[in-house]
Structures are given as structure tokens and as C-alpha cells.
Amino acid sequence: MAVRPWQSKTGVWYADIPDAETGKRRRVNLGRDQQRAEERFHREMAAALGAARPAAPVRATVRQLSAAWLASCDRQLSPNTVQSYRTYSAWLLRDYGDEPAAGVGPAEIERILEAHAGNSGGARNHFLRAVKAMYSWGVQHEYLPAEANRLAQVRAEPHTPKRPEPLDAATCEAFLTACDRCPPLGAFARLLLYTGMRAGELVGLPWSAWRAHDGMIYLAQHKASSRTGKPRRIPVSSAARTILETLPRTGGAVFSDEAGTPLPYWAFNNRLRKVRRARPEFKGVTFHALRHTAASRMHAAGVPLAVAQEVLGHGSTLMTLYYTHNAESALFEAVEALSGEGRHDET
Numbered sequence: 001m002a003v004r005p006w007q008s009k010t011g012v013w014y015a016d017i018p019d020a021e022t023g024k025r026r027r028v029n030l031g032r033d034q035q036r037a038e039e040r041f042h043r044e045m046a047a048a049l050g051a052a053r054p055a056a057p058v059r060a061t062v063r064q065l066s067a068a069w070l071a072s073c074d075r076q077l078s079p080n081t082v083q084s085y086r087t088y089s090a091w092l093l094r095d096y097g098d099e100p101a102a103g104v105g106p107a108e109i110e111r112i113l114e115a116h117a118g119n120s121g122g123a124r125n126h127f128l129r130a131v132k133a134m135y136s137w138g139v140q141h142e143y144l145p146a147e148a149n150r151l152a153q154v155r156a157e158p159h160t161p162k163r164p165e166p167l168d169a170a171t172c173e174a175f176l177t178a179c180d181r182c183p184p185l186g187a188f189a190r191l192l193l194y195t196g197m198r199a200g201e202l203v204g205l206p207w208s209a210w211r212a213h214d215g216m217i218y219l220a221q222h223k224a225s226s227r228t229g230k231p232r233r234i235p236v237s238s239a240a241r242t243i244l245e246t247l248p249r250t251g252g253a254v255f256s257d258e259a260g261t262p263l264p265y266w267a268f269n270n271r272l273r274k275v276r277r278a279r280p281e282f283k284g285v286t287f288h289a290l291r292h293t294a295a296s297r298m299h300a301a302g303v304p305l306a307v308a309q310e311v312l313g314h315g316s317t318l319m320t321l322y323y324t325h326n327a328e329s330a331l332f333e334a335v336e337a338l339s340g341e342g343r344h345d346e347t
Helices: 034-052 062-076 079-096 106-116 121-140 169-180 185-195 238-246 265-278 287-300 305-312 317-323 328-338
Strands: 013-018 025-031 216-219 232-235
Touching: 013 034, 025 034, 062 079, 062 121, 079 106, 079 121, 079 265, 106 121, 169 185, 169 265, 185 238, 185 265, 185 287, 232 305, 265 287, 287 305, 287 317, 305 317
Parallel strands: none
Antiparallel strands: 013 025, 216 232
């Protein structure tokens, strides 16, 4: 289970640090300042992990290195990050798990990328970053000598993420209907579309963030810090309100399992992959595409840019403009106006 700092109702930050000798956790008061609390948390964790680190094998295999590195990540990083690292480690273990870690070099990495990542620049770079982080950790913790780390010089290829395209009305409705067959993916996707929220903001969202009396969702600072660094509020439409009122309250989070545990991001992503496997026409649809769809719908409806910016939680109107996509009908109306055949005012 990942260890992360948490804030009490009184504003004090705490963390339950594992004790190297007893294995039990001791609660540490990190103070009220979030930045200093994070810094002290990492110092405490580094001390605990350093004392608890077992002796590294003299000739570690890829499997031994991967297991030790993932165990370290599990104690320090978020569950979503660890899950992605486990996925990329599985690519490496499939062919080279029992090979010496020092024997894996650029040629072996390229074969893995060709087999699993294909032409996806994003997947290739994510895999390279994960594997290089694992080998750097291995050198630091003496699982292999520095000169044996043949991946240190491997560089990620320049990659510009493709701008997600918004969904037209028919495609969007068909996609949401397909998501309804993999609950609670349908409710999750509809809330993303009806609120314009980021998937990372909706995952783990506590029920307490929704104030039904004023129709707002209030995101705490730690939820928004990855973007604007400021708390924000999100208005809840009647359609989104209906979904929230029909969801079962099995835990403290809006999306929780039957035991009351908040569902992690990968649980929704796995369901999305299942939908895309069953319906090839949705292969390129992502959760972020729903956010672009929400922005484009507000733009088409004539919502002022400053208002859309606040709803989406952007730091500038330039970012909101990037999210808006013009419909083809609007483009044709624009060029018709150039020939004088469109609607215009006589002066």
C-alpha cells in the first residue's frame, strides 16, 4: 500500500512512516505548510527505506531488479503510477526476466518496443522512462554496477501528443451507450462530459466535494495543483446531478467498490480498453477526448470564453482556445459569408 501524506481537519499534515525494525508504522507530524511537509515526508521515507533495504544480489536478474524496484515504488508513489510501471515491467520480463540485468541493452529494448509499443511514440517514451528509472535505481542500490547500465545513453524520441478530436453527437451517444455496458464506466464517462472535469480529478473524488445545496463540486487544492495550483469549483448540470443522485454510496469516494475502497484510475482505463476492443470504431477515443468534446460544445453554444475557462479550470484563455474545435457547419457558414451569401447586417 502506497504511503502518502494526508491532511487532518485541523490543517496539519501527517504521514504513517513504516519502521525499518518492527515493520509497524509510526505517525509523523509534518506541520501545516504543505511544501515543507512534502520535503520532510520524503526525507523520512528515504531514511526508512535506506534502513530497510535488503542486500542486493551480486548478479541480479531482470526479475529480481524489477521486483525490488516495484516494491520501492509501491511505498512511495501513487497506485496509478505503480500500475503503469508494472505494465511496462511485464513487457521486459516476458522475454528477459531470467536474464542478467546487465545484459539488457539498446538492441533488446528496441525489440521489446517493436513488439509492444508499435508506432505509438507516447507508449515508447513512457516505457523508456520507466525502464531507465528502474536501472538508475538498480545502480543506486547496487543491483548492478554503473558501467553495466547500458540504458543510460538511450534517448527518448521527440514526440508531440496528438490533439484529441471531439466526438460528434451521434458518435458520442454511441460511445456512452457502449460504456454503459461496463459499469460504472458509463456514469464516469458521462460525468466527464457533463462537467468538463479531468479524469484525474474525478477518480477518487470524495462525496463531500459535491455540495448539493448550491449545485457545485469543490476541488481541493491538492486535486488542482497539477494544473493551476488553485482550488476550483465546478457547476453541476441537471444531467450530472441525476447521475450523482443515482450512484450508490458504498464508500467515501463517488466511485468506490462494494468494500468502500475508491476505484483507481486503471480500473476505469481497463474498462475503456474493453469497450475499444469490442467496438473498433472507438479505438482512438480517450477520457481526455470527452473534455475536448465538452469544451467544443460550450464553444458551439456561444458560451463566453472566460466562462468556459473557469468551468474547465484552465489557467489562461489560450489553453481554452486550444480545447475548442469548430464544427464543419460553422466553417462552411464562415466561407459563405465571404461571398456575401451568408447572413450579415446591412448598415
